[in-house]
Amino acid sequence: MQIKRVENPFLYYIGISAILFSSCQSGQTEETFYTLEDFSKVPKIDVHVHINTADNALVEQAEKDNFILLTINVEVPDYPTIDQQLDYALDQKESLPERVYFLSTFETKTLEDENWHNQAIASLQASKEKGSLGVKMWKNIGMVIKDQKGDFIKIDHPKFDPIFQYLEKNNIPVCGHIGEPKNCWLPLEEMTVNNDRNYYKRHPQYHMYQHPEYPSYEELIESRDRVLEKYPDLKFIGTHLGSMEWSVDEIAKRLEKYPNMAVDLTARISHLQYQSLTDWDKVYDFFVQYQDRIMYGTDLHVTEDADPDQVKKNAHQTWRRDWQYLVTEDSMQNELVNGKFKGLKLPQDIVDKLYYKNAGNWYPIVLNK
Numbered sequence: 001m002q003i004k005r006v007e008n009p010f011l012y013y014i015g016i017s018a019i020l021f022s023s024c025q026s027g028q029t030e031e032t033f034y035t036l037e038d039f040s041k042v043p044k045i046d047v048h049v050h051i052n053t054a055d056n057a058l059v060e061q062a063e064k065d066n067f068i069l070l071t072i073n074v075e076v077p078d079y080p081t082i083d084q085q086l087d088y089a090l091d092q093k094e095s096l097p098e099r100v101y102f103l104s105t106f107e108t109k110t111l112e113d114e115n116w117h118n119q120a121i122a123s124l125q126a127s128k129e130k131g132s133l134g135v136k137m138w139k140n141i142g143m144v145i146k147d148q149k150g151d152f153i154k155i156d157h158p159k160f161d162p163i164f165q166y167l168e169k170n171n172i173p174v175c176g177h178i179g180e181p182k183n184c185w186l187p188l189e190e191m192t193v194n195n196d197r198n199y200y201k202r203h204p205q206y207h208m209y210q211h212p213e214y215p216s217y218e219e220l221i222e223s224r225d226r227v228l229e230k231y232p233d234l235k236f237i238g239t240h241l242g243s244m245e246w247s248v249d250e251i252a253k254r255l256e257k258y259p260n261m262a263v264d265l266t267a268r269i270s271h272l273q274y275q276s277l278t279d280w281d282k283v284y285d286f287f288v289q290y291q292d293r294i295m296y297g298t299d300l301h302v303t304e305d306a307d308p309d310q311v312k313k314n315a316h317q318t319w320r321r322d323w324q325y326l327v328t329e330d331s332m333q334n335e336l337v338n339g340k341f342k343g344l345k346l347p348q349d350i351v352d353k354l355y356y357k358n359a360g361n362w363y364p365i366v367l368n369k
């Protein structure tokens with residue numbers, strides 16, 4: 001925290017409040033806090049949404065709730081094609097250029113072709129010229145794509161070297177979703193949060209505990225770490241808490257080791273709430289210690305057939321619920337976590353970083369200062 005010192009002692013005598021005086025004397029600034037009611041007054045950025053439609057409902061709600069959105073193009077099988085997603089992003093951006101930003105991605109279907117990397121880089125260059133702020137890499141790398149021998153192609157595969165070299169050299173940030181929550185490799189009854197338990201119960205095909213032929217959790221995290229070691233200047237944002245959502249200690253270890261790594265909270269805030277059930281101080285200290293390297297995100301996803309009113313309602317509820325956890329000390333409960341947990345009540349300057357300023361440092365979003 002920055003300590004504001006009054007250089008001219010004369011100032012002490014002309015209208016400086018007693019609080020400021022005493023705080024300067026003790027070498028500390030007064031901590032100030034936001035309340036639940038400040039929610040729509042404070043400028044915020046959601047660094048992880050997917051707007052796969054031309055409808056503006058989410059952007060309209062973002063305007064109302066004082067959010068800027070970063071919409072992310074990603075190679076998910078049941079999403080529109082990468083080109084379609086780019087068109088949606090450009091469309092959304094055109095309607096409100098200062099409210100919407102986007103990340104692009106590349107296709108991996110032709111990864112085995114000799115010339116694949118040149119095409120991938122050319123497509124990234126083209127989307128950068130259209131305004132993309134960075135590149136998304138998804139969990140299909142490591143968990144879906146295989147080579148001709150039938151082995152999984154992980155993120156540290158040499159095929160990706162030219163891509164990382166290009167990104168590192170041009171200071172283009174990567175938003176990396178590598179691996180899954182650790183719960184995915186555990187039996188249902190051992191999973192820590194209900195959202196994971198329900199998801200893998202419904203989608204046994206993705207429940208890695210039942211598929212030992214897939215790479216282990218550790219193998220995937222290690223492959224990601226090897227990339228960070230090899231490309232120390234690569235700006236890497238580990239989305240979903242870098243898939244280390246189960247332990248703030250594990251995240252801290254990587255943030256210590258890789259100075260150009262940051263994480264976002266996207267769709268994993270329940271895991272922090274779970275940890276704050278038993279060790280609130282540790283979660284709080286994590287935010288204080290790494291206040292420059294954590295960003296707020298949700299994974300709100302809007303499809304063509306979504307009901308605009310429902311989109312708005314859901315976004316508002318999600319954003320407001322997370323705000324309550326981060327800025328108040330309310331005792332809270334939700335369907336994701338079993339038990340009551342206390343809000344973190346982070347000081348204003350940390351909240352501003354995590355909701356706004358950090359996104360402007362890690363992605364080239366131009367902020368109003």
Ligand SMILES: [Zn+2]
Nearest residue numbers: 048050072299
């Ligand atoms: Zn996502």
